[in-house]
Every structure is written in structure tokens, then in C-alpha cells.
């Protein structure tokens with residue numbers, strides 16, 4: 356056997372259980388016994404294989420199949436949870452849209468029905484209409500009285516400088532309290 360053939364055989368992968376392979380192996384071994392250069396080549400080849408195999412095995416040790424399966428499972432679960440969240444969001448949005456459109460429709464019907472109701476009331480039960488109007492006028496009266504009192508109080512306050520200053524201070528205090536209350540959740 357020549358050196359070239361022996362090295363070609365050493366560089367290839369061989370299965371163990373074939374008669375042809377066994378015959379070639381014995382020939383190569385016979386060649387290696389009297390050829391130091393090919394023995395050296397064979398040792399290099401072995402070292403290279405060990406290095407490659409060692410790296411592969413260390414990689415496969417670091418990431419086991421179980422870990423991979425766990426990662427895949429976690430990813431699937433996360434994807435499923437995200438899908439569920441999206442679905443919930445869509446459902447909520449759809450419900451909100453339905454509710455808001457219902458609200459708008461009912462508001463429209465209510466607004467449109469007020470003149471119709473008044474019209475019907477006017478024709479069918481004039482007494483009820485009069486009573487309602489009287490009640491409304493009472494409310495307006497009460498509002499006017501309150502307005503008058505407010506104007507009186509304001510004129511009284513504006514005449515007294517100290518009282519005006521106190522009122523301004525109170526307003527400032529209220530504004531400060533309101534600002535603090537509004538800012539509190541952002542700080543927390």
C-alpha cells in the first residue's frame with residue numbers, strides 16, 4: 356500500500372462491520388508499522404478528531420435536550436399567553452365600542468324624544484305640563500336666589516381687602532392641595 360492510499364483511508368470515516376473495511380484496515384496497519392510519516396499523520400488525525408468530538412460533546416453537555424425542550428415549552432407558553440392577552444384586549448375593545456355606540460344611540464333617542472314627550476304631554480295632560488313647568492320655575496327661582504346671595508357675598512368680600520386676601524390664599528391653598536394630590540401617584 357502507498358502512503359497516499361493509506362492517508363486517504365485514514366481521513367475517511369469507516370464502519371467496523373464490513374469485510375472490505377477490515378481487510379483495508381489490516382493493510383493500513385501494516386503500512387503504518389513501517390512508515391513513521393504516516394504514523395505521524397494518523398496521530399494528527401486522531402488528535403483533530405478528539406478536538407472536534409470534545410468540542411461537540413462539551414456543547415451538547417452545556418445545552419441538554421431537556422433544557423431545549425423547556426425553552427421551547429416556555430416560549431410556546433409565552434406566545435399562548437400573549438395571544439390570550441391580545442384576544443382579551445380585542446374582546447374588551449369590541450365590548451367598549453358596542454357600549455359606546457349603544458350609549459350614543461340611547462342619548463340620541465332620549466334627546467329626540469324630549470320634544471315629542473313634551474308635545475304629547477301638552478295635548479294629553481295639560482295639568483301635568485303646568486305642574487312640571489311650575490317645578491322648573493321653582494328651581495330657576497332657587498337658582499336666582501342663590502346667585503343673588505353669591506353676588507351679595509362677593510360684593511361684601513371685594514369691599515374688605517383682608518377678606519379678599521384670605522379668600523385668595525384659600526384658593527391658592529386648595530390649588531396646591533389639588534396639585535399635590537394629582538402628583539402623588541407618579542411619585543409612588
Ligand SMILES: [Zn+2]
Nearest residue numbers: 357358390393
Ligand atoms: Zn506511508
